Amino acid sequence: MIELQSVTKLYNEGRANQVEALRGIDLTVARNAVTVLKGPSGSGKTTLLSLIACMARPTSGRISLDGELVSGLPESFLTELRRTTFGFVFQRFNLVRGLSVLENVMLPAVPLGQDHADVRARAMERLDALDLAGKAQMKVEQLSGGETQRAAIARALINDAPILIADEPTANLDTVLAERFIDIVTGLRAEGRTVIITSHDPRIWGAEGVDAVIELRDGQITGEFA
Numbered sequence: 001m002i003e004l005q006s007v008t009k010l011y012n013e014g015r016a017n018q019v020e021a022l023r024g025i026d027l028t029v030a031r032n033a034v035t036v037l038k039g040p041s042g043s044g045k046t047t048l049l050s051l052i053a054c055m056a057r058p059t060s061g062r063i064s065l066d067g068e069l070v071s072g073l074p075e076s077f078l079t080e081l082r083r084t085t086f087g088f089v090f091q092r093f094n095l096v097r098g099l100s101v102l103e104n105v106m107l108p109a110v111p112l113g114q115d116h117a118d119v120r121a122r123a124m125e126r127l128d129a130l131d132l133a134g135k136a137q138m139k140v141e142q143l144s145g146g147e148t149q150r151a152a153i154a155r156a157l158i159n160d161a162p163i164l165i166a167d168e169p170t171a172n173l174d175t176v177l178a179e180r181f182i183d184i185v186t187g188l189r190a191e192g193r194t195v196i197i198t199s200h201d202p203r204i205w206g207a208e209g210v211d212a213v214i215e216l217r218d219g220q221i222t223g224e225f226a
């Protein structure tokens with residue numbers, strides 16, 4: 001369970017351009033579930049996601065992960081926690097151009113210093129599960145939009161992270177691929193993983209496989225639907 005208590009986030013604190021991105025968030029995100037953060041542009045979805053994923057710290061408030069307080073941990077612990085606990089699919093997928101699909105999928109495992117052949121085998125398994133094994137040697141810039149997305153998901157799963165974080169994953173996908181994404185996510189939940197997605201795509205928050213929808217507006221939670 002991920003718990004947030006009275007969480008706030010200010011950008012440019014104390015300056016004329018200060019932004020109150022999150023204003024007193026109290027939220028519980030269940031494990032083994034698919035949770036969607038929805039809301040208009042600028043409502044704080046990405047900020048909330050980045051705090052949950054320990055990529056940034058709250059200005060005030062507490063965040064705990066499975067009962068352990070993470071909001072106060074030193075940076076070295078957070079780096080380790082990010083590597084072992086979270087897999088990320090970014091809005092523009094952030095795949096590295098010039099590298100092959102396989103190399104991209106293997107990248108997050110490099111800092112862990114594992115055996116290269118093991119990592120390669122695991123990457124191929126992930127690609128195979130996402131119907132991409134045949135494209136493993138292609139450069140990522142040669143992939144279609146949906147293939148790029150699946151490559152990003154394979155990369156997010158390389159370290160067997162129990163929590164998958166995805167920021168607007170379907171923003172540039174057609175309906176068939178958006179549905180495919182939901183199928184993949186539902187499969188991950190069936191494996192016991194936790195998925196947290198930001199989206200203003202009704203195809204996502206209206207989908208059957210979604211367990212909870214959290215609605216944000218102006219940095220506050222305005223609705224929670226199961």
Ligand SMILES: Nc1ncnc2c1ncn2[C@@H]1O[C@H](COP(=O)(O)OP(=O)(O)OP(=O)(O)O)[C@@H](O)[C@H]1O
Binds near residue numbers: 039048198
């Ligand atoms: N690094 C930053 N520095 C200053 N302000 C920021 C920063 N990141 C976000 N903000 C501001 O914080 C508020 C919340 O932004 P956030 O990106 O969390 O919203 P969002 O709901 O994800 O928006 P979108 O749907 O457009 O991605 C916005 O007003 C935004 O301009």
